[in-house]
Amino acid sequence: EAEVAQSPRYKITEKSQAVAFWCDPISGHATLYWYRQILGQGPELLVQFQDESVVDDSQLPKDRFSAERLKGVDSTLKIQPAELGDSAMYLCASSLQGQGAQNTQYFGPGTRLTVL
Amino acid sequence: QKEVEQNSGPLSVPEGAIASLNCTYSDRVSQSFFWYRQYSGKSPELIMSIYSNGDKEDGRFTAQLNKASQYVSLLIRDSQPSDSATYLCAVNAAPTRATPLTFGTGTRLAVRP
Numbered sequence: 001e002a003e004v005a006q007s008p009r010y011k012i013t014e015k016s017q018a019v020a021f022w023c024d025p026i027s028g029h030a031t032l033y034w035y036r037q038i039l040g041q042g043p044e045l046l047v048q049f050q051d052e053s054v055v056d057d058s059q060l061p062k063d064r065f066s067a068e069r070l071k072g073v074d075s076t077l078k079i080q081p082a083e084l085g086d087s088a089m090y091l092c093a094s095s096l097q098g099q100g101a102q103n104t105q106y107f108g109p110g111t112r113l114t115v116l
Numbered sequence: 117q118k119e120v121e122q123n124s125g126p127l128s129v130p131e132g133a134i135a136s137l138n139c140t141y142s143d144r145v146s147q148s149f150f151w152y153r154q155y156s157g158k159s160p161e162l163i164m165s166i167y168s169n170g171d172k173e174d175g176r177f178t179a180q181l182n183k184a185s186q187y188v189s190l191l192i193r194d195s196q197p198s199d200s201a202t203y204l205c206a207v208n209a210a211p212t213r214a215t216p217l218t219f220g221t222g223t224r225l226a227v228r229p
Contacts, residue, residue, distance in 0.1 A: 031214040042120070042204055042219030043160065056216065091159055095214055103148060103214050110159040
């Protein structure tokens with residue numbers, strides 16, 4: 001069964017350091033999402049890609065966060081510099097382009113970030 | 117105002133009982149509704165999706181949607197200890213293109229053996 005891949009699964013870093021997360025969506029899925037989930041809350045969107053283009057990054061803290069999907073397949077999310085408040089689960093999801101059932105989003109295993 | 121509301125729980129039910137999880141949403145244009153299960157420390161796993169008013173059944177799970185009342189629920193029959201998890205309700209507004217999901221904060225379910 002096709003799955004969304006993410007790495008690393010866990011990351012511990014000190015504040016002010018740079019971190020990067022990688023995501024490989026399900027093959028053929030044109031839409032890729034990065035969500036952040038703080039403990040006890042639901043996931044919240046950071047950025048959405050359609051193929052290689054950013055569709056929505058309105059909630060991405062652009063002073064420290066950046067995201068790219070250069071060839072429209074895998075994607076990288078970067079934080080520089082990391083802050084204590086960035087400690088969270090970073091989730092990647094993908095879906096087919098389209099409506100209704102084609103917009104069903106499947107999540108990868110996530111990256112648990114701890115900033116010390 | 118939170119767009120998707122869920123009771124945070126915990127909801128505690130005995131093994132074999134029916135667990136009823138509820139969710140309300142504020143955006144009337146919402147078109148697609150999803151229930152995800154999330155075990156502690158893991159990522160969300162899709163359980164059910166529903167797009168039309170009424171009931172949709174899949175094994176022990178039944179999703180119910182009432183767009184007039186802006187209400188969606190998930191029933192889990194014959195609850196098992198392995199069902200103990202947080203259940204996230206998510207809604208999607210745009211019917212014609214891919215858009216992000218808006219999640220509730222989740223309801224924690226505990227099934228007592």
